[in-house]
Amino acid sequence: MANDETYFIGVDVGTGSVRAGIFNIQGLLIESFEKAIQTQNLAEDFYEQSSQEIWDSVVYSVREALKKAHIESSAVKGLGFAATCSLVCLDAQGKPVGVSPYNTEDYWNVILWMDHRATQQAERITATGHRVLKYFGNKVSPENELPKILWLKENLANKWNRIAHFMDLCDFLTFQATRSTTRSICPLVCKSGYLASDQQKTDQQKLRLDDTSGWDETLLNEIGLEEIVKEGYRRIGTEVAAPGTPLKNGLCETAAMELGLEVGTPVGSSMVDAHAGGVGILGAVEEGNKEDTLSSDSKYLAKRLEERLAMIAGTSTCYMASSSKPVFVPGVWGPYYSAMIPNMWLSEGGESATGKLLEFIVTNHCQYPFLSKLASEKDLHVYEILNYIIFLLAQQTKMTLEEVVSSIQSTNSSKMKQQMNNAFLDTSPGESKGRDNATLYDEHFSLKCLELTKNLHILPYFHGNRAPYADPTLRGMISGLGMDNSIISLAKMYFATLQALCYGARHLVQVLNGAGHRVQSIYLCGGGMASNKLFLQQLSDSVGCPVVIPVQNQYAVMRGAAMLGAVASTYFSSFPMAMQTMSKVQQIIYPKGQDSLVKKHHDLKFQVFLRMYSDQIAYRDIMTQSPH
Template structure:
């Protein structure tokens, strides 16, 4: 088999869908397929899914991608899986066990990552002050697995006893594929308190001399999960492997038949989706064909790069050769993403979801959705164009704006936007090709910024994941008026984009203050990574280059495919695969340090920080009432 015939499948299980992609040895997507999955939401903060439905969607996606690609399954060298950090509950026969207190239907056996039912349990675990919490930013999130398991014990005791396997969703996928119960180091370290580095372990842990040495029995005992210790940790994992390790004997007969692949096809140990996204982008370089086996050189480059995986929520991944402790930020985790490197993980709990919430709940949304459908555009593209129009003619009335966007063709609209962003994203002063849009990089930015000068948003509508690590925080909007026109929605949308950028800036600031040395952001995701207005705001507000890898919207799938490539031994290590299978498409540079744009963002970032302080002050005042 020649190198050109080597393909790798990456499966990405997100919040709302399953995607399976086929990649060549250069990391380019050949074909993919996507299937939606359901979420049951019967009460506030309760979000549940079905592992059965998820696996069925995996099967359909892989088979359809193979069919569309017309690739012979014998040329698929390996397969890897990535998924949200959701908790799957299975009985001794591998069958689902219900996690729902409302219908107790075993079909719903997955507590979704965004489920916040275990806030009280998370607070109690945090209150122990246990030494393991040092590696979680000193605060456990209700999105982690231990609070969820504890909630099940305290609220669904009979179901808790029935569970034989508590698995992260990504581990469930490899279990279905191989029948191996080996857990991935990635979710265990990041979501369950497993300690992977010898320097983290007590002498008693080291004496166990097996994979269970990563579990600190005193933590589990202290938080009320002593039975997991007495059982020898079998329900949470007694065999552990690093991401990309080859599992079992590859695809088992049943899974191979379902997926349409060869029995024994290598299966890579899995990852949480955000971490797979980091793997899928951080190796990208401007220089092509520069494959390097020098790990020290690669690791030095990784330390300068922050992975920003934007989707429903956003995750920030910062790597370092030594542990860096950042209050309110998860980690440092050892070998959770890049082998032998420490990982600090922050995040914004709602980003794409927040933007969707703001836009779809506005009275102008139905009109814009219909218009976008007629023009075969996304609503956000229409809103970006409204901001563009207002930057040129700030005194346009809502009627004039509507008339303009109704009369202009989608191709002309896109061309005008491409012209201005091509130049503004480079931070250069150049006239656009279209004589009707003579806007310079900084001039365009300043005119846009003027539109939201007095509209400020704190984007913590679903709490704050980092650096405050407070799921009870809520969103705030300052500067609303009585206007409910398309213009008002566009400004609110733009202010939300900016708020998300200030959240990213806050993350970079606290990471670097703690000891990281981030110099650029590597961004992947769907709409965020292709939204030029957002990219310009991100680069200018944070003050560093933003790198967009080739086919960035498929980065999680690509990272998963890399796990299959390493499992097959096609590449010698994960860092080598990262470099070989990713490349740079675009770099957005910020305006200069002395620019008026930077000064504006500096001032608005001060308001962003002040809004959090104000919310805390409001709570303190109201705490003195009833």
């Protein structure tokens, strides 16, 4: 293993910014830097970025992180990239080719992941019912790459003829760094219909039989991309590598000079950002627990990873479940082979709006300005104030509005945090947390919390459902509204929304396990959600499994990208070894027992959660009779 002077850089290109982080061999972030990037939005559903601006921002961020860390370039032994699944268009010289129908500039050459210009093309590809589609959810999204490529052919013929390379953004970054056109299995399998496993090939499927391509020519011919086939797939990739595979000769001279790193620094094949977040947390081990290890034994490794669900929470939430054999789950993307963990299959689900939904509920309440003022006075996040209101009401259910506000104003923020830390989390099955009769108190307190929203129910599909219904037309529902519009009503609405998001997670786990997965614990990353103690305990109690929070979980995507560089550098013998060495457990939240009244309460509310979906569908069925 390396010494303390060994570091790896992970670059995470998100929708709005580039972040570069420097990690040591234990996976701890030493320093980072973030730089904003622009998005051009000239018409509805059209979102474009510039690969040149993105690369310039990568260069600037890496250099600034190195400067802040006071680290010599020779100490950086590997580099990895993760990025949104956006489509980059380049000419034969690797220069930008514009993708906008609203101007002629080549500068805007990236179709952003959230761009929905290719909705019709996606629907036509889905309508083919081609067998390949079952490997990425049976329903093609306009966010996938094939519909976007087809849209360019049908709408920008002059640009289409100039494009020599269609690349996912993460592959563009490795191309810039190494000049290698090798594509990563991760984005190709998840976003372009590439089949990465020999298990998927049969004589009847007419797949190319060479070692470098799993493209299905029948699919491309059927959807109108026959030129891609005739050209031998050169525009979409003929050389494909598993994530973390060292590319070419490492950093090329130009990129090394730009980044301030050594020529030849190993660069690993890239990943989509959410998947990098998954590998950044799933290997986390609990220090001092000899049984909590992935080890190097492949069968034992697969068994442990199959039990862990990655939950990457943010504006929306992605869920990643791994399996040693393909598991087909209705309404869930995949299974994808080697898209996240080498030689394992991946099922990918999600909730379309989580952090965004909480924000929507809270900021649209009439008491939000007052809540914001209270939070500012206490130097706390608004959610911490709402959590404290729930804490107060659970302790004294008949507390008046005046008493609640007075208690907030008279209690210092550090005491608030300490009280909530003690009240909201079970961090180990038998830990007393300094209180007498802790188990009894915990259950009693939890039930008092749950009583606050006993008859307030929310269906969180305000922005549709990504999984397991895969229905973007679904909408949110609220049952149990009264005339109270005080800050107490806002706290209850917020709490009910937290619970609804937890029931969405429970539903997905139930569907995954019902189809053949073996999820037994959730590994969570995502700044705000992962630090919200009320949410964490509700999640654990609702789903009925431990929730694991890794150290520095908010940097999981950058850490996952750094692991790609670490594996490429050969400092780790395998990807799993890097995963378990560079990620540690910070905290584990345990659910109340199977016989607890808390579990029974959540079971009943989950029944209501499922019923609300059925009711919405029933309402729609009734309204189909409308003459309008």
